[in-house]
Amino acid sequence: MVSVQDAPSIYARDLERVRANHQSLSPLSFLDWAADVFGDRVGCVYGERRLTWRQIRARCRRLASALRRVGVRPGETVSVLLPNVPAMLEAHFGVPMAGAVLNAINYRLDAATVAFILDHAESKVLITDNAFAPVVRPALAKLGRHVLVVDAVDAEEDGPEPPGDPLGHLTYEELLDQGDPDASPILPADEWQPISLCYTSGTTGNPKGVVYHHRGAYLNALSNALLFGVRSDSVYLWTLPMFHCNGWTFTWAVTAVGGTHVCLRKVEPARIFPQIVAEKVTHLCGAPIVLNMLANGASEKLGRPVRVLTGGAAPPSAIIEAMEAKGFEVHHAYGLTEVYGPATYGVPQADWASLPVQDRAAKIARQGVRTPSMPEMQVADPVTMRPVPHDSATMGEIMLRGHTVMAGYLKNPKATAAAFAGDWYHTGDLAVVHPDGYVEVKDRAKDIIISGGENISSLEVEEVLYRHPAVLEAAVVACPDSHWGEVPCAFLTLKPDATEPTPAELTLWLKQNLASYKLPRRFVFGPLPKTSTGKVQKTELRERAASFG
Ligand code: ADP
Numbered sequence: 115m116v117s118v119q120d121a122p123s124i125y126a127r128d129l130e131r132v133r134a135n136h137q138s139l140s141p142l143s144f145l146d147w148a149a150d151v152f153g154d155r156v157g158c159v160y161g162e163r164r165l166t167w168r169q170i171r172a173r174c175r176r177l178a179s180a181l182r183r184v185g186v187r188p189g190e191t192v193s194v195l196l197p198n199v200p201a202m203l204e205a206h207f208g209v210p211m212a213g214a215v216l217n218a219i220n221y222r223l224d225a226a227t228v229a230f231i232l233d234h235a236e237s238k239v240l241i242t243d244n245a246f247a248p249v250v251r252p253a254l255a256k257l258g259r260h261v262l263v264v265d266a267v268d269a270e271e272d273g274p275e276p277p278g279d280p281l282g283h284l285t286y287e288e289l290l291d292q293g294d295p296d297a298s299p300i301l302p303a304d305e306w307q308p309i310s311l312c313y314t315s316g317t318t319g320n321p322k323g324v325v326y327h328h329r330g331a332y333l334n335a336l337s338n339a340l341l342f343g344v345r346s347d348s349v350y351l352w353t354l355p356m357f358h359c360n361g362w363t364f365t366w367a368v369t370a371v372g373g374t375h376v377c378l379r380k381v382e383p384a385r386i387f388p389q390i391v392a393e394k395v396t397h398l399c400g401a402p403i404v405l406n407m408l409a410n411g412a413s414e415k416l417g418r419p420v421r422v423l424t425g426g427a428a429p430p431s432a433i434i435e436a437m438e439a440k441g442f443e444v445h446h447a448y449g450l451t452e453v454y455g456p457a458t459y460g461v462p463q464a465d466w467a468s469l470p471v472q473d474r475a476a477k478i479a480r481q482g483v484r485t486p487s488m489p490e491m492q493v494a495d496p497v498t499m500r501p502v503p504h505d506s507a508t509m510g511e512i513m514l515r516g517h518t519v520m521a522g523y524l525k526n527p528k529a530t531a532a533a534f535a536g537d538w539y540h541t542g543d544l545a546v547v548h549p550d551g552y553v554e555v556k557d558r559a560k561d562i563i564i565s566g567g568e569n570i571s572s573l574e575v576e577e578v579l580y581r582h583p584a585v586l587e588a589a590v591v592a593c594p595d596s597h598w599g600e601v602p603c604a605f606l607t608l609k610p611d612a613t614e615p616t617p618a619e620l621t622l623w624l625k626q627n628l629a630s631y632k633l634p635r636r637f638v639f640g641p642l643p644k645t646s647t648g649k650v651q652k653t654e655l656r657e658r659a660a661s662f663g
Contacts, residue, residue: 138305140328141335141366145171145207148372152346157369159393160200160377161270167372170204176293177208178300183292184262186238188213188300191311193237193261195219195228195246197379198352198361201266201286205241206356206365210309210328211299214238217311217323218357221246222646227321228253231313234323234525237261241289243268247281264289271379305329310360311524314451315645323524324451326360330487334454334518335366337487341459342423342445344397348373351389353381354399358426358647362399362447362455373397383411390420397421402429403587403648405444409436410586410609416441423447425456427649428555428573430580430588431475438471448481448555450541452520452533458482458491458512458553479577480554481545490515492538493545493553499536504547509556509569512545513538561652563592563600570632572652575602578627582620584612589642589650590634593659603659604634605642614639636662 118125137143148157149171157167165173186192192209194216196202202218209216217235219228221243228249232240241264242250254261265282302309309328313321342364344350350368352375354361368375376393378385381404389395398420400408405424422437425447434444447456460482466474484491493510494501502510519539522530533539544562545553556562556571563570572590579588586609593603608614615623617637624633638658643651 138302138307138328139332140210140302140305140309141332141363141370142207142211142299142301142328143332144335144366144370145174148369152372155372156374157372158200158203158375158377163200163270165200170200170207172295173290174204174207174211175297175299176290176295177204178211178293179297180289180291180293181209181212181214181239184239184289186212186214189215189308191215191217191235191237192239192241193217193219193232193235194357195221195240195242195250196266196356197221197243197245197268198356198377199243199266199268199270199379200377201241202356203365203375203377206360207369210302213300213302215308215311215325216360217313218360219313220315220355220357220646221249223249225249225252225256229256230320231323232257232261234320235311239264241266241286242281244281245271250281268379302328305332306521308521312357312359312451315647315649322526322529325521325524326454327521330454330518330520331360331363331366333487334363334456334485335370337485337518338363338456339367339371341447341456341461341485342367342397343421344368344371344373346372348396349376349394350374351376351386351393351395351398352378353386353404354401355381355647359449359451359455362423362425362449364399381407383407383413387411387413390416395420397423399423399425401426401648402433403427403644405429405433405437405442406587408442409433409440413440415439419443421445423456425449426647428481428576429479430577431472431479432577432580434475434478435471438475444475444478446478446480446482447485448543448553452539452541453488453514454518454520456485457488457514457518459485460552463550477552480548480552482552484514484516485518487518488514488516491553493547496540499538502547504549504551506546506548506554509544509546511559512541512543512553512555514541515539558652561591563590563602565592565595565600565602565631566598568631570602572602575604575624575628575632575634578624579604579606579620581627582615582623584608584615586610586612587642587650589652589655591652591655591659593636593662595635602632602634603636603638603655603662605638605640605655605658607641608639 266286
């Protein structure tokens with residue numbers, strides 16, 4: 115890298131970074147922009163509630179100043195455990211506007227994990243919702259120290275009366291009443307300062323606290339807005355939990371363009387389709403499991419196209435096709451908590467539009483190319499660090515470098531150093547690169563099946579299984595085998611009215627598209643165990659498969 119400052123250059127002199135020409139990047143500036151430009155326009159919808167951008171800014175300022183009044187200091191953590199309601203969106207601005215760090219907790223976690231997170235993050239305040247009392251009460255008891263608990267009473271859901279046995283020390287509106295709507299926010303002196311703390315799901319040990327900085331949040335939000343095409347006239351439906359990488363940073367991205375956030379408490383087709391029609395939704399995000407639910411949900415074809423961004427797990431192309439048939443335009447991103455959500459994007463090329471739907475779906479199902487905020491990506495051998503050829507066949511690990519990689523893991527320098535070994539962020543995902551430069555994830559390193567010395571991508575077998583007319587969901591894992599070392603074992607759930615195919619029928623079907631060494635040796639029918647972010651728990655399935663061995 116070249117620095118002109120060190121070279122004998124005419125540009126090395128006199129040109130100073132001063133207040134007039136330099137400010138730390140922070141997504142907090144998006145809120146001011148939306149409120150200044152679209153002050154009277156609705157920025158947030160929740161059921162019957164409508165909040166203009168000016169009202170949202172005033173509420174966020176109140177929240178920030180109230181948090182300071184109750185004793186939150188810059189650099190301290192404020193946790194929120196909330197569904198996708200307006201208070202959750204406001205926390206994405208109000209908490210960092212107090213100089214504090216937002217810790218949005220996954221509401222599907224158990225009490226012990228919530229207690230671990232509150233303890234590890236040293237949270238001073240917890241803003242939550244009465245519906246989560248069965249988890250929050252035991253979590254607080256286990257924590258055994260004082261946290262100011264604020265209950266964001268949900269008038270839409272619980273009725274206008276606060277519940278008889280209040281969960282919090284005060285309600286969210288009482289907290290806001292203590293705040294000043296004109297208070298100036300505390301902006302970060304340095305864009306590297308933390309804005310948010312997101313915990314990984316912790317499938318192997320305690321969850322790790324991933325720290326995001328203002329700069330990364332700002333750049334990832336703008337990159338998402340550009341790629342997904344959200345604009346000031348976009349209406350964004352919150353089908354993706356805001357706790358998941360801050361809603362893949364769309365909390366800030368939709369605000370950056372002054373679009374409209376449509377909050378949604380529960381992700382159910384019965385709530386989603388009416389909202390799409392009533393609010394004229396243009397964009398939404400969701401894991402493939404949500405797309406599967408929408409594609410199989412009883413509904414008419416949409417009257418106009420709605421763009422949906424999927425990611426978080428590999429979307430089978432059969433689901434992409436089924437969504438297109440319902441009138442959705444599917445986009446696809448890949449990423450991890452450590453990289454603010456989306457790090458690669460299946461950027462559509464002009465000629466994809468004229469392809470037959472199955473070919474287009476296959477292109478979209480690939481994880482794609484790096485985003486504008488991720489200047490470097492390589493798929494490389496993790497030992498030699500040598501990049502793989504673009505031959506659609508040689509597998510390597512996806513490694514990333516750039517503006518939107520986490521600052522590191524909180525209070526865990528060892529894990530941070532391991533994640534950044536060799537100056538790359540190691541994703542632990544194995545992929546191939548196609549001649550057009552688009553990557554395709556084949557498996558998480560720990561999920562790949564090695565049979566008789568050959569690698570079998572579980573995703574590739576699942577992709578074919580998803581095309582079977584009776585199959586709703588498929589997960590393929592390794593089963594120990596005395597001869598081959600490992601053989602694939604398929605776990606399946608069937609569509610509601612489907613008859614169970616026999617193993618022989620399934621094998622015959624798979625044989626048309628897969629080499630015989632990739633064929634599952636066993637098919638197991640029943641519900642699939644899922645993580646709290648909707649991913650199939652392959653570790654659990656592997657344990658089950660091991661017991662068949
Ligand atoms: P957790 O690790 O807690 O499940 P993350 O959201 O950080 O939560 O999960 C990241 C992992 O999810 C990636 O390492 C990858 O294995 C998988 N993943 C995310 N997006 C995709 C995608 N579009 N296609 C395939 N796998 C994906």
